[in-house]
Amino acid sequence: MTTATVRARIPHRKRSVRRRVSSIVLSVIAVIVFVCAAFPVYWMLQTSFQPNNEIIGSQVNFWPKTFTFRNYETVLFATDRAQFLPALGNSVIVTVLTVVIALIFAFLASLAVTRFRFRSRKSFILTILIVQMIPGEAMIVSTYRVLDDWALLNTIAGLTLVYVATVLPFTIWTLRGFVNGVPVDLEEAGMIDGLSRTGAFWKITFPLLAPGLVATGVFGFIQAWNEFLLALVVMSRPEMMTLPVWLRTFQVAHGTTNWAAIMAGSTLMSIPVIIFFLVIQGRMTQGLVSGAVKG
Amino acid sequence: MSTLVNRRARFTPYMLLIPATAVLLVVIGWPLIQLFIISFQEFGRAQVFGAPAPFIGFENYTKVLGDPAFWNVMVRSILFCLVNVVVTMVGGTLIALLMTKVNRFFRLLLSVGLLLAWAMPALTATIVWGWMFDTSYGVVNYALTNFFGLDFHAHSWLINPLSFFFVATVIVVWGAIPFVAFTVYAGLTQIPDEVMEAAQLDGARSTQRFRLIVFPYLKSIFLVVTILQVIWDLRVFTQIYALQGIGGIREQTSTLGVYIYQVALGSGEYGIGGAIAVITVFFMMAISLYYVRQSLKEEQL
Numbered sequence: 001m002t003t004a005t006v007r008a009r010i011p012h013r014k015r016s017v018r019r020r021v022s023s024i025v026l027s028v029i030a031v032i033v034f035v036c037a038a039f040p041v042y043w044m045l046q047t048s049f050q051p052n053n054e055i056i057g058s059q060v061n062f063w064p065k066t067f068t069f070r071n072y073e074t075v076l077f078a079t080d081r082a083q084f085l086p087a088l089g090n091s092v093i094v095t096v097l098t099v100v101i102a103l104i105f106a107f108l109a110s111l112a113v114t115r116f117r118f119r120s121r122k123s124f125i126l127t128i129l130i131v132q133m134i135p136g137e138a139m140i141v142s143t144y145r146v147l148d149d150w151a152l153l154n155t156i157a158g159l160t161l162v163y164v165a166t167v168l169p170f171t172i173w174t175l176r177g178f179v180n181g182v183p184v185d186l187e188e189a190g191m192i193d194g195l196s197r198t199g200a201f202w203k204i205t206f207p208l209l210a211p212g213l214v215a216t217g218v219f220g221f222i223q224a225w226n227e228f229l230l231a232l233v234v235m236s237r238p239e240m241m242t243l244p245v246w247l248r249t250f251q252v253a254h255g256t257t258n259w260a261a262i263m264a265g266s267t268l269m270s271i272p273v274i275i276f277f278l279v280i281q282g283r284m285t286q287g288l289v290s291g292a293v294k295g
Numbered sequence: 296m297s298t299l300v301n302r303r304a305r306f307t308p309y310m311l312l313i314p315a316t317a318v319l320l321v322v323i324g325w326p327l328i329q330l331f332i333i334s335f336q337e338f339g340r341a342q343v344f345g346a347p348a349p350f351i352g353f354e355n356y357t358k359v360l361g362d363p364a365f366w367n368v369m370v371r372s373i374l375f376c377l378v379n380v381v382v383t384m385v386g387g388t389l390i391a392l393l394m395t396k397v398n399r400f401f402r403l404l405l406s407v408g409l410l411l412a413w414a415m416p417a418l419t420a421t422i423v424w425g426w427m428f429d430t431s432y433g434v435v436n437y438a439l440t441n442f443f444g445l446d447f448h449a450h451s452w453l454i455n456p457l458s459f460f461f462v463a464t465v466i467v468v469w470g471a472i473p474f475v476a477f478t479v480y481a482g483l484t485q486i487p488d489e490v491m492e493a494a495q496l497d498g499a500r501s502t503q504r505f506r507l508i509v510f511p512y513l514k515s516i517f518l519v520v521t522i523l524q525v526i527w528d529l530r531v532f533t534q535i536y537a538l539q540g541i542g543g544i545r546e547q548t549s550t551l552g553v554y555i556y557q558v559a560l561g562s563g564e565y566g567i568g569g570a571i572a573v574i575t576v577f578f579m580m581a582i583s584l585y586y587v588r589q590s591l592k593e594e595q596l
Contacts, residue, residue, distance in 0.1 A: 023396075023397075023398075026393060026396050026397050026401075027397055027398075027401050029393060030393060030397050030401040030402075030404060030405050031401070031404070033390055033393070033405060033408065034404045034405055034407070034408035035408075036408075036469075037405075037408030037409050037411060037412040037469070037472075037473070038407070038408040038411050038412070040412070040415070040420065040423045040424060040427065040469070041411045041412070041415060041423075043423060043426075043427055043434060044419070044423045044426075047426065055432060056431070056432045057432075060432070060434055060437040060438075104314070105314040105315045105318060106315060108311040108312070108314060108315065109311060109312050109314075109315040109316075111311050112307075112308035112309075112311035112312045113308075113312075116304075116307060116308035116311075118305075118308045118309070121308070124312060124316075125591075126587070126591065127319075129587045129590055129591070130580070130583075130587060131319060131323055133526070133579065133580060133583035133586070133587065134323065134327070134576060134579075134580070135530050135552070135575055135576060135579045136530075137530055137532050137551065137552030137555055137556070137572075137575070138330070138555060138571075138572035138573070138575040138576045138579075139323070139326055139327070139330065139572070140555065140556060140559065140560065140572075141330055141333065141555065141559040141560075141565055141568045141569050141572045142326040142327070142329035142330035142333055142569065142572075143322075143326045144559075144560060145326075145329060145333065145565065146325060146326045146329055161318070161321070161322055162322055164318055164322070165318050165319055165321075165322030165323050168315055168318060168319060169319075172315060225416070226416040226417065226418065228417070228418050228532075228533045228536075228537075229532050229533065229536075229552070229556070233556075233560060244416070244418045247418060247419065247422065248418065248537060248540065251422055251537075251540065251541070252540050259426050259429070259432070262422060262426070263423070263426065266419040266422055266423055269416060269418075269419055270414075270415055270416055270419045273414055273415075273416055274411065274414040274415070277410065277413065277414035278410060278414070
């Protein structure tokens with residue numbers, strides 16, 4: 001006997017009660033999932049606003065008893081450890097350079113593979129896909145040696161170069177999708193109206209690509225900002241550290257003694273990423289699985 | 296004149312590809328060649344300071360493959376990857392299904408929570424979870440002891456390797472589920488309502504509906520997402536490395552990426568580290584091959 005016929009015999013009211021109960025249960029589960037997902041972020045924030053001596057007592061506070069900015073002062077201005085502000089500076093410079101250079105290079109490459117037909121086009125795209133799959137963890141062995149040979153260890157240029165190469169394949173792949181999304185017909189219409197091919201591209205296609213460029217750029221920003229392993233390998237000198245390496249050093253140095261300050265440091269590092277992330281969230285899934293969803 | 300334009304157009308795509316190709320050749324291509332060369336050389340601390348690096352054939356490889364420590368790391372990495380991929384895929388799919396069942400308010404709530412988890416950088420996430428699992432002042436021990444009446448007072452989560460990997464799994468899965476949930480949810484919304492309604496009218500139970508309709512519909516999404524998860528979880532570095540820094544025994548908790556780092560940059564054994572890295576590259580490429588093929592097929596170059 002199928003469920004449909006069974007269901008048909010259940011009186012209408014009973015069925016709607018059951019549906020309401022199950023909808024309440026599902027809503028409760030949704031709230032639990034939300035709490036599990038958001039709790040660590042909340043815990044980081046609320047710890048960072050408590051005095052350290054209050055978080056290492058026998059009582060755990062789920063909301064700051066005493067509200068303080070002291071930990072942020074410690075992180076920003078304490079001079080005993082590798083300092084936050086120089087690390088922030090390094091991170092900003094490397095990240096911005098990476099995003100700008102990668103976007104320009106990837107933009108040019110994506111034009112080549114979408115708007116032109118040439119012999120090695122397919123093999124270039126295939127190479128891009130394969131390069132993306134080469135594990136960076138395996139590459140550190142020789143990347144370190146090669147950068148050392150070129151005297152690029154502990155330099156902004158060295159880390160930027162490595163980061164550009166890391167984000168390029170993905171950036172080209174995504175931008176290619178965006179350029180493909182703008183029909184060539186539009187450009188051709190412009191050319192009929194008397195624009196040159198280049199003119200048609202800049203006046204018609206480029207403005208339509210702007211959102212795609214922004215989304216891809218933000219993605220590159222997040223990757224470069226969060227990157228830890230290569231930064232650890234390339235930037236070992238205290239004054240050259242980027243934020244992730246700084247945070248790790250800070251955490252190891254303070255260990256169990258100053259969790260409040262460590263949480264303040266974590267907050268400062270996470271906030272730009274979280275903000276940028278919320279800006280592009282929709283495009284993120286789209287970009288990553290646009291191929292797969294079509295199925 | 297037209298031939299001039301044509302000739303220029305013929306070279307344009309190559310000109311456009313030069314910058315990207317140059318960077319990839321210099322930063323990926325050259326070190327990749329170097330990696331292969333180093334893996335066949337005796338390359339230790341002495342060579343770093345200028346001693347000649349003699350070629351020793353497959354000696355590094357035989358050393359690595361004969362080392363039980365390497366196999367321990369390999370098995371550990373694969374097991375860790377499998378557990379994480381299964382938990383992430385099942386959890387992500389269930390949350391995606393949940394998103395289709397609740398009303399708009401709760402769906403928004405779920406999205407906000409998932410986005411927060413997704414946006415957290417892996418390193419800060421690991422440090423925050425490490426603080427929550429702290430032996431003396433962590434909220435987890437506190438909650439388990441005071442709210443659930445269990446004896447977790449001053450319980451150390453990271454000393455025991457199995458427990459260490461439990462914490463690592465929590466961190467990795469927490470960070471990875473949002474991607475899976477959003478992707479599967481996006482796929483679920485593309486299944487036409489009529490199909491689901493027809494199945495419901497035909498009396499298919501919800502498990503049957505999932506097995507017979509949802510799963511075949513989303514098969515390609517599941518495949519691609521699973522492969523991406525496998526690749527990402529096999530390559531896990533930041534979470535394990537940072538968690539070892541908080542507390543945890545290196546020898547018993549290293550995964551492939553961390554092991555390469557320790558052997559090459561930690562102990563200065565670049566030759567042996569190179570051999571491990573080459574093995575890792577081949578291993579990963581074999582797994583990724585399917586993903587690459589799938590991407591190419593769907594893009595219809």
